Amino acid sequence: MSAVVLNDKFEKASELTLPESFSGINPHNLYLYVKSYQAGIRANTASTKTRSEVSGGGKKPWAQKGRGGARAGSTRSPVWVGGGQVFGPKSNRNYDLKVNKKQKKVALNFALNELANAGKLFIVDSIEVASGKTKDAAAIFNKLEVRDALFVKELIDENTFMAFRNLQSCYLVEGNELNAFLAATYRSVVIEKAVWEKLVEGAK
CATH class of the missing domain: 3.40.1370.10 (Ribosomal protein L4/L1)
Structure with a gap:
């Protein structure tokens, strides 16, 4: 060449x-x-919050029994809109x-x-x-x-x-x-x- x-x-x-x-x-x-x-x-700036880091959700949404619906302990559960992220990205990862x-x-x-x-x-x-x-x-x-x-x-x-x-x-x-x-x-x-x-x- x-x-x-x-x-x-x-x-x-x-x-x-x-x-x-x-x-x-x-x-x-x-x-x-x-x-x-x-x-x-x-950039390594992507970072999400787990259910323990999202604000709010301290009060149990409704009683454990009696309303005929599923149990819920917090509005910050990953299955709720606005809840925490399960296994989301964190900025402490080394690429x-x-x-x-x-x-x-x-x-x-x-x-x-x-x-x-x-x-x-x-x-x-x-x-x-x-x-x-x-x-x-x-x-x-x-x-x-x-x-x-x-x-x-x-x-x-x-x-x-x-x-x-x-x-x-x-x-x-x-x-x-x-x-x-x-x-x-x-x-x-x-x-x-x-x-x-x-x-x-x-x-x-």
Whole structure:
């Protein structure tokens, strides 16, 4: 598989072959990482009250015998409207799923390899919009001729951030923020050469 190398004008200049460590990876690694990532960002705010936590219901609604109906001890019973919830969700649940460092790295390599296979992995010397204008960032994106793109910059400067922040089809992150979930979410990825070299070095 090969990545597309772009020149300063974001035009195709050459191709770069991916290391062997990026191929032959089981796709299940990516599945496990994405599952872990999404579990980690859950808000975990869903919480219901049991019959002991719902207010009211202290008085027995009616006498135990004599009215010909079913017995009832509290209006907060789960069978009553407005009653407590049986086995409802609680905010103290831990959704975290463990994925070790090696598996995270392998999952990212697989995602990048799939992008390279589709011809949607781009490497460029620098991603910078000195003017800070959105139209200049949009011009860079349009040259790629892709539906959406993840731009990975080693260190984001203020002007480049301002230029990309209003583009709905683009997302700008720093090199240490790149992960398999983001790489798998976007249909194309543009990586600065400095970041790519670190990825290759870490994949050895």
